[in-house]
Amino acid sequence: AHGTNGTTAAEGSPVTSPAGERGPARVEGSRRLVGRPVDRVDGVPKTTGAARYSAEHPYPRLAHAVLVHATITRGHLTAIDTAEASAVPGVLTVITHHNAPVLKPPPPVSVMNLSTMASGTSVAYLNTDEVHWNGQPVAVVVAETLHAAQHAARLVRVTYRESPAAVDFAAEEPNATPQKNDMVSEGSAKKGDAEAALAAAPVSVDLRYTTPAHAHNAIEPHATTAVWDGDRLTVHDGAQNVAWMRDHLALRFGVPAAGVRVVAPYVGGAFGGKTVVWAGTILTVMAARVTGRPVRMTLTREGVYRTVGGRTPSAQRVALGARPDGRLTALVHTGVTQIGRVGGGPEQVTSQSRHLYDAGNILLQQSQVALDTVSNTYMRAPGESIGTFALEAAIDELACELGMDPIELRMRNEPERNPIDGKRFSHRMLREAYAMGARRFGWAERTPEPGSMRDGRWLVGMGVASAYHPAWQFAANLTVRLSADGTVLVRCGFHEMGMGGATAQAQIAADALGVPFEAVRVEYGDSDLPTGPGAGGSGQTASVAASLGTACARLRGTMLALARRSKDSPLRGSRRAEVRARDGGLWTSPAGTVAGETYAAILARAGRPHVEVAVGSDTRVGTAVGQARFMAKFLLDRRRWTKAACGAQFCEVRVDPDTGEVRVSRWVGAFDVGTVINAKTAAAQLRGGIVMGIGMALSEETLTDPRTGRIMNPGLAGYHVPVHADIPPIDVCYLDEPDPTMPLGLIGVGEVGITGVAAAVANAVHHATGRRVRDLPITPDKLL
C-alpha cells in the first residue's frame, strides 16, 4: 500500500551534506522539539505495567516450554531417557533429536553475509546428536504449566560420549590465528615501522592487558511466545532485528517469510544480546509447531548465560613510543579474542587505535581463537569497550613515564586527519570535550602524584580516558501519513529497547512537518511494518532520521502541490523555497504578511482523507536491493570520511587502603555526539553506558570452569553488575555540534558511553594507590 510514492531506500542517503538539496539537515524552521528533554512516549505504559513484553501475551491454550541443557563440554548424545519426564502430569511432549521435526539447516554464521548474520550459532538444535558446548540445549519439555515443564526438565536423563575440547582462553591464546581484512572489518593495519620506532623511542611502555568474558544481563531475559496458524507464524520476541528474525525463522521452518510476523514493541533492554537468533527462539517456535499450541518460553537468567553469547575475553598488547615532549612515534595494539567454534565473530579491539592518536608509526593486529563454548556475540560497543580499556590505560601509563598530565599528552597527539590513513574527519571535537569535561570535573585540582589525595582514610584518585565509537547508518524503509485531522503516522520496523528511539523520531517528524509532538504517532517493533534498521551499531536513530527527513520533505512538497492546484488556496503561486512548515500547515511570510493554511484545510479542500509518502521498497527483493545499495554507498562514504562519536570520561574513585574496596565517587562524561535529538534520552543512554562500563571495570566477569567449559556464575548472585548504591551521580554533557555529514547532524549515543570507562577507572585507581591493575575487573584482592 505504501508503494505508490516509493523510492529506493538509498534515498535516505548516508551523505547528507549541509549544502545538499535534500534530507533533514535543511528542515525548515527552527528546532522546536529536537534537542528538548521530551518524556518518552513509551514511558507511561512501561512504568504503569500496561506495556506487554514478549512473555506477557495471553493466548488461549498457552503451553510452556523449558530447555534441557547439555552438561558436557563437547561430544555426542548416546541416549536420552524421557520416560520419567513424559509421565509428569501436564507434560505435553518432550522434544529431543529423536522426535524433533527436521528443520532446514541454519546458514553458516558469517558477519560478511547479510542474509546469514542472523544465526547465533550454526548448530541445528535438536536435529543433531552433537554437543558443541556445555549448556547447549538438548531437549525441550512442553507442558500445560510452567511448573510442570520445569519439574519434568529435571527428570530428562541424558548420557553422553565425550570428545576432547578446548575451553580455556588463557591456555589457547598462543594458538590464535590472525584476522584478515574484509569489507566491513579491519583485522590489521600498518603505518610505517612501529616496532622499529618503538625500539628507538626515548620513552616507551610495552604492556599487556586482559579482560574477562562478559554475559548479557538485560533486565528482561530472552523470552518468546510463538503461535502457528497453518503455515503462518506470529512470534513475540524482544528482538533487536525483527526482519532478521522473521527471515531466519522462515528459512529454518521452510515457510514463506511473508507469513511470519515478529512483534516486539516492548523490549526490556538488549545491548546486542538480542540481535541474532538464539536457541530459545527457534525451539519455542518448534515446540509450538509440534504441539499445535501457542507456546511461551522465558529463559531463566541461567538459561541466558548458557544459550546466548556474551562478550569475548581478550588479551591485548599496547606498546607506545614517544619523544620526551610526548609526541607519539610508535603505537602498537594487538589483541586476541575468542569466538565459538560454532559461531560468533571477531571483536574489533583495535578499532579506536586507528583514530585516536597521531602516531608516526602504527601497527594493529587482531587475532582469534575458536573454543568449544557458547558463541560470542555483540555487546555494547563490541571492540571499543575493551579496546579503549587497553589503549587508554596505556596512554595513562605513558603519561606517568613522561611525567606529563594525561590530558596534555592526549592533546599533543590529537590528529588533524585520521592517523592510520590520512582520511578527513567529518568533524572532531575531542579537544573541546576534554576542555568541557575538565572544567566541570575540576581536573585542575588534581595533584599528579599517586596517593597524594586523601579524604579521611580513603585514598582519592582521578583518572581520564577517551571515548570513541564509529558512526553507523543502515537503510530504513518507512511511510509517513498525514491525515485530515492533523495527525501524523510514522511506520517503520525499527526497535525500541528503552533508549527512546520512537520519541526521538516523533520529535524529528514534528519539527519537519511543523506539527505538535502530540500529533505524531510512531509505529515500530513489528516485522510487518516497512523494514527498518536493526538496533545496532548505535546507528538506528540516524538511519531512521535520514529516511524520515526525506519522507517529510516530500510530504511538504505534496501538500504544497495539492494546495496550489486550488485557486482558493492562499498558497497558490507560492514557491517551495518560500514555504515553511509550522503550526500544523504551510505558511509563507513575505514582508510582514502571513499567508498559508493548515494541512487539514488543504486535505479537506482536496477531498483527501490523508496523504502518505513511502521511502524504500515494500517488496522483499526491493528491500534487499535497497539495503545492498545503501551499504555500498555507506562503505564508499567511509572511505572518504572518518566519522565517529567521541568523548572524555572523568572518574574519581575512593579506595579503602585496608580492604582494597573501590568506590566510584564522581563521574563526568563530556561527549561529541553531533546533534542531540532528545536531551533526556541521550543523557540516559550515555549514563547507562557509563554504568555498564563501571561494572566492567570493577565487578563483571563470566567465570568458566577450564576443565568443563561450564559457566560457573550464571546469574546475578555470582555475576556482579553495579547496583544503584554503586553508582554516583553521573554528570553527562555534550557539545551538541552537528556532524555535517550525518542526518540532522546526529551521531548515535548508544555505545560511545561505555567506551573509555574502564580505563578511566583503572587510571583513577592508579592515581589513588600507585597500583596498576591491567587485568579486569579491578576486584579488591588485586589491590592488596
Ligand code: MOS
Ligand atoms: Mo549493539 S552491541 O550494536 O546492540
